[in-house]
Amino acid sequence: MTTLKQTPxxxxxxxxxxxxxxxxxxxxxxxxxxxxxxxxQVRRDCGMFDVSHMRVVDIKGDGVRAxxxxxxANNADKLTTPGKALYxxxxxxxxxxxxxxxxxxxxxxxxxxxxxxxxxxxxxxxMKEQVASHAPNLAITPRMELAMIAVQGPNAxxxxxxxxxxxxxxxxxLVPFSAVEMGEMFIARTGxxxxxGFEIMIPAKAAPFFWAALAEKGVKPIGLGARDTLRLEAGMxxxxxxxxxxxxxxxxxxxxxxDLKSARDFIGKAALLAHPPARKLVGLLLTDKGVLRGHQxxxxxxxxxxxxxxxxxxxxxxxxxxxxxxxxxxxGDVVQVSVRDKMLNAQVVKYPFARNGKAVL
Amino acid sequence: MSNPDNLKYTTSHEWVKTEADGTIxxxxxxxxxxxxxxxxxxxxxxxxxxxxxxxxxxxxxxVKAAAxxxxxxxxxxxxxxxxxxGSPESINEDPYAAWMFRMKPDNAADVNxxxxxxxxxxFVDSEAH
Numbered sequence: 508m509t510t511l512k513q514t515p516x517x518x519x520x521x522x523x524x525x526x527x528x529x530x531x532x533x534x535x536x537x538x539x540x541x542x543x544x545x546x547x548q549v550r551r552d553c554g555m556f557d558v559s560h561m562r563v564v565d566i567k568g569d570g571v572r573a574x575x576x577x578x579x580a581n582n583a584d585k586l587t588t589p590g591k592a593l594y595x596x597x598x599x600x601x602x603x604x605x606x607x608x609x610x611x612x613x614x615x616x617x618x619x620x621x622x623x624x625x626x627x628x629x630x631x632x633x634m635k636e637q638v639a640s641h642a643p644n645l646a647i648t649p650r651m652e653l654a655m656i657a658v659q660g661p662n663a664x665x666x667x668x669x670x671x672x673x674x675x676x677x678x679x680x681l682v683p684f685s686a687v688e689m690g691e692m693f694i695a696r697t698g699x700x701x702x703x704g705f706e707i708m709i710p711a712k713a714a715p716f717f718w719a720a721l722a723e724k725g726v727k728p729i730g731l732g733a734r735d736t737l738r739l740e741a742g743m744x745x746x747x748x749x750x751x752x753x754x755x756x757x758x759x760x761x762x763x764x765x766d767l768k769s770a771r772d773f774i775g776k777a778a779l780l781a782h783p784p785a786r787k788l789v790g791l792l793l794t795d796k797g798v799l800r801g802h803q804x805x806x807x808x809x810x811x812x813x814x815x816x817x818x819x820x821x822x823x824x825x826x827x828x829x830x831x832x833x834x835x836x837x838x839g840d841v842v843q844v845s846v847r848d849k850m851l852n853a854q855v856v857k858y859p860f861a862r863n864g865k866a867v868l
Numbered sequence: 869m870s871n872p873d874n875l876k877y878t879t880s881h882e883w884v885k886t887e888a889d890g891t892i893x894x895x896x897x898x899x900x901x902x903x904x905x906x907x908x909x910x911x912x913x914x915x916x917x918x919x920x921x922x923x924x925x926x927x928x929x930x931v932k933a934a935a936x937x938x939x940x941x942x943x944x945x946x947x948x949x950x951x952x953x954g955s956p957e958s959i960n961e962d963p964y965a966a967w968m969f970r971m972k973p974d975n976a977a978d979v980n981x982x983x984x985x986x987x988x989x990x991f992v993d994s995e996a997h
Contacts, residue, residue: 537905537932538905541905541906541960542905542906542931542932543906543931732905732931732932736931796909796911796953797909797911797929798908798909798929798934800934818931819908819909819929819931821931826908826909847927
């Protein structure tokens with residue numbers, strides 16, 4: 508039996524009554540009570556998530572921008588203001604997705620990257636390999652000593668300002684998808700819920716104190732269970748489910764993150780141009796009773812597809828899913844999903860399903 | 869919440885109650901609902917269906933996962949709890965009141981082959997290690 512990795516907030520979760528699970532080798536809280544109540548808490552007020560298992564990686568040196576221009580499918584040249592963030596995929600030469608990530612432009616000699624927990628080691632190895640052959644002067648530094656806490660919901664920013672003296676002056680003018688340093692901390696107006704809020708990087712030793720300060724201001728802890736239903740309603744992809752190394756971003760609903768217009772070359776570009784997408788990611792709304800789940804088969808007039816993520820939507824009180832289907836399938840089509848021994852009807856919809864506290868279907 | 873002494877229990881975490889009319893009511897235990905979390909959907913077996921002991925016959929789905937429910941003993945389904953359609957969360961709120969379906973046992977004595985509350989508690993504790 509391998510020992511699960513722990514974040515600096517492990518003891519805090521247990522003290523708050525969290526149900527802990529093995530999440531990709533990390534001992535993480537899946538919920539503290541009712542997952543549905545935690546979900547509503549974030550849509551209606553605010554909640555805090557321990558996302559310290561995600562990995563912060565700094566890339567420093569002359570020519571970081573040129574390197575990222577080549578490394579990532581989205582174009583680092585879109586980042587012109589210090590602190591601005593960009594969502595991108597990092598691709599294999601065949602177009603498969605190694606990971607999705609956020610890069611923050613700090614200055615021309617420093618970009619910060621945040622990658623997924625389960626892929627972090629692989630990502631860093633890949634970045635180092637590319638650096639070795641394309642930009643050997645760059646330093647890639649995983650910031651293992653940084654914890655990360657996401658505070659999300661309509662009241663999230665105000666609660667952070669209450670709990671963290673001095674943070675309001677620095678962060679109240681942050682536009683969405685940008686960040687600012689505050690001493691050893693890093694405050695980003697980003698998230699994975701479809702709500703306003705911050706993701707805050709903080710030295711591991713200080714994280715339990717910040718967590719406790721937020722709790723004291725009435726911010727409720729939210730587990731990874733609600734994090735998953737929140738991001739699904741918000742139409743945000745989850746790596747390993749909605750995309751992986753076997754599919755390209757154009758077939759994963761991520762065409763908006765791939766810059767094929769600029770003249771620059773990037774890893775995976777040739778493969779994407781050579782193979783027009785035959786499939787696409789769509790939203791499904793179950794009209795029959797039941798619950799959609801990942802890997803269920805989807806039957807359409809244009810061939811078979813598969814659900815990549817499915818669950819019950821607490822906001823819509825219906826089951827929803829993301830599914831990869833033949834490209835000819837259109838919004839409004841009715842499709843059938845194999846659920847155990849039944850075929851259930853679902854409608855193809857444009858996602859997101861819910862954001863900013865409301866259903867948006 | 870402790871497991872009521874007047875019920876019998878299975879290794880797949882169903883509870884069984886013998887009713888006055890000789891039918892048995894089946895639900896899932898406190899331990900099972902805790903593991904699954906917020907319930908959002910229940911699919912009960914069709915009335916009139918004959919079930920073998922240990923046969924998969926119903927499904928409960930929480931936000932997190934789907935779980936099969938098994939027939940504790942052999943018998944015929946006589947009734948399902950329609951109230952759970954509109955309020956699956958009552959399984960979380962009071963698992964020992966939220967029965968899913970009732971059966972007429974082929975052999976009433978089969979109920980005695982199931983675990984009592986004390987034995988079930990030992991079983992749950994042993995699974996946790």
